[in-house]
Amino acid sequence: MKLSLNTATVKRASLAQAAQLCVENGITGIGPWRDAVEAAGGAGAVRKLFDSHGLTVTSLCRGGFFQLGLDDTRRAIEEAATLGTRELILVVGGMPDGSKDLPAARRVVADSIEALVPYAVQHDVRLAIEPLHPMFCADRAVVSTLGQALDIAEPFAPHEVGVVVDTYHVWWDPQLPAQIARAGDRIASYQVCDWVVPLPEDMLLGRGHVGDGHIDFPAITGAVRRAGYDGYVEVEIFNQSIWDTDPATTVATVAQRWPLVGV
Amino acid sequence: MKLSLNTATVKRASLAQAAQLCVENGITGIGPWRDAVEAAGGAGAVRKLFDSHGLTVTSLCRGGFFQLGLDDTRRAIEEAATLGTRELILVVGGMPDGSKDLPAARRVVADSIEALVPYAVQHDVRLAIEPLHPMFCADRAVVSTLGQALDIAEPFAPHEVGVVVDTYHVWWDPQLPAQIARAGDRIASYQVCDWVVPLPEDMLLGRGHVGDGHIDFPAITGAVRRAGYDGYVEVEIFNQSIWDTDPATTVATVAQRWPLVGV
Numbered sequence: 001m002k003l004s005l006n007t008a009t010v011k012r013a014s015l016a017q018a019a020q021l022c023v024e025n026g027i028t029g030i031g032p033w034r035d036a037v038e039a040a041g042g043a044g045a046v047r048k049l050f051d052s053h054g055l056t057v058t059s060l061c062r063g064g065f066f067q068l069g070l071d072d073t074r075r076a077i078e079e080a081a082t083l084g085t086r087e088l089i090l091v092v093g094g095m096p097d098g099s100k101d102l103p104a105a106r107r108v109v110a111d112s113i114e115a116l117v118p119y120a121v122q123h124d125v126r127l128a129i130e131p132l133h134p135m136f137c138a139d140r141a142v143v144s145t146l147g148q149a150l151d152i153a154e155p156f157a158p159h160e161v162g163v164v165v166d167t168y169h170v171w172w173d174p175q176l177p178a179q180i181a182r183a184g185d186r187i188a189s190y191q192v193c194d195w196v197v198p199l200p201e202d203m204l205l206g207r208g209h210v211g212d213g214h215i216d217f218p219a220i221t222g223a224v225r226r227a228g229y230d231g232y233v234e235v236e237i238f239n240q241s242i243w244d245t246d247p248a249t250t251v252a253t254v255a256q257r258w259p260l261v262g263v
Numbered sequence: 264m265k266l267s268l269n270t271a272t273v274k275r276a277s278l279a280q281a282a283q284l285c286v287e288n289g290i291t292g293i294g295p296w297r298d299a300v301e302a303a304g305g306a307g308a309v310r311k312l313f314d315s316h317g318l319t320v321t322s323l324c325r326g327g328f329f330q331l332g333l334d335d336t337r338r339a340i341e342e343a344a345t346l347g348t349r350e351l352i353l354v355v356g357g358m359p360d361g362s363k364d365l366p367a368a369r370r371v372v373a374d375s376i377e378a379l380v381p382y383a384v385q386h387d388v389r390l391a392i393e394p395l396h397p398m399f400c401a402d403r404a405v406v407s408t409l410g411q412a413l414d415i416a417e418p419f420a421p422h423e424v425g426v427v428v429d430t431y432h433v434w435w436d437p438q439l440p441a442q443i444a445r446a447g448d449r450i451a452s453y454q455v456c457d458w459v460v461p462l463p464e465d466m467l468l469g470r471g472h473v474g475d476g477h478i479d480f481p482a483i484t485g486a487v488r489r490a491g492y493d494g495y496v497e498v499e500i501f502n503q504s505i506w507d508t509d510p511a512t513t514v515a516t517v518a519q520r521w522p523l524v525g526v
Contacts (some may be wrong), residue, residue: 172400201464
């Protein structure tokens with residue numbers, strides 16, 4: 001496995017700066033977010049930028065939020081194809097305001113994915129369902145475990161619908177080793193960052209550099225490897241104090257911590 | 264099922280005040296915390312207090328935090344027996360500082376419960392394992408799902424080791440209906456409060472009154488009833504703004520919201 005920089009880790013940097021920092025730190029993969037792609041001139045321009053730096057695009061973040069409809073994810077599928085990545089990461093969305101019907105919100109996810117698969121296949125893009133930590137169930141993702149993501153993926157071929165293993169979201173799950181083994185070649189992306197306590201007020205921003213928290217990375221990485229995954233590992237960290245740090249320092253830290261991932 | 268007031272909901276009130284408010288609001292059950300019991304003169308005095316108000320003690324919160332040893336839970340067992348409740352709720356504890364070994368922390372829990380069962384049985388007290396929301400896995404409870412709690416309970420008889428169903432901690436779990444059915448007569452306590460977003464900085468204090476958030480109480484209550492549980496339902500709310508409210512107002516609100524639990 002090789003290291004990839006998810007650009008959310010250096011939110012302040014332009015994609016041109018991020019690409020340059022990857023090269024300087026020997027990082028050969030990059031996973032951009034769509035807002036950054038748009039700010040850099042769109043998917044076509046960004047593909048040229050990354051190509052000129054010899055970078056592999058390891059995923060595109062993100063489609064989903066299906067309660068708002070499917071059009072945005074269709075555009076994300078097109079952008080992933082243009083960027084040259086097969087892996088479109090889906091944050092599926094939470095519950096509508098005022099709703100108490102979690103099973104209904106989950107049915108919307110399954111139905112939306114079923115509706116989108118033909119369009120994704122047509123673009124040679126895989127829909128990669130990301131289970132988010134259960135603390136985001138109401139407002140960001142009603143898919144809360146890897147097992148649940150696999151249940152939704154199961155009616156489709158592994159090259160059509162995959163799953164994301166993000167250590168931050170799944171590390172606590174007693175079923176994690178079994179579900180990673182079950183995932184096999186559905187693993188579309190392996191993302192890492194650490195769980196640090198206490199969490200800050202904005203729970204989205206509580207992630208730490210690999211090694212700063214309670215996650216046993218070699219154990220999870222070993223399970224992912226045994227499941228057959230040998231692709232890139234994206235470091236994706238949402239953390240205000242890391243965002244406030246010089247991106248050059250952050251990317252250097254990411255590269256320095258890479259051996260702790262245990263590939 | 265009948266309503267019980269968990270005294271953490273009115274943290275500012277003395278147990279004497281809480282007992283009086285229960286009577287005034289037609290509440291016949293009460294679930295005290297050990298610090299409040301101690302502040303009110305100990306388990307013997309508190310039992311007399313509750314008896315004089317005609318209150319049933321529905322549980323004692325809490326034993327656990329097994330990484331620190333078993334002595335504190337042995338004392339909690341004795342206090343539960345003195346208070347006249349069979350249900351000792353266990354918050355099992357998180358990971359030791361600096362530890363990354365989650366399976367080891369979970370083994371400590373299983374081993375500790377095994378070691379404590381004879382003492383609990385001798386006092387006619389049931390050890391009730393409470394799965395906490397996965398966001399507390401590192402620092403408060405390495406038991407994160409009802410299924411995991413039941414796996415730990417399984418080697419013992421249902422009257423020896425039970426589980427707690429607290430809506431706040433388990434509402435998100437795709438396996439919840441199946442695991443509640445599996446729990447059957449191991450359900451030692453059914454606790455309710457709502458999940459409101461956004462969560463505040465201190466995640467412990469993000470709970471809402473029944474009806475204020477995203478939880479479908481009638482659905483969960485129905486599953487608990489079908490599993491055979493017909494005991495008290497404890498309302499347990501940790502919320503700074505509720506704690507800052509006059510306890511009389513809070514208990515009145517708890518009683519007023521009771522129909523929304525859907526018993």
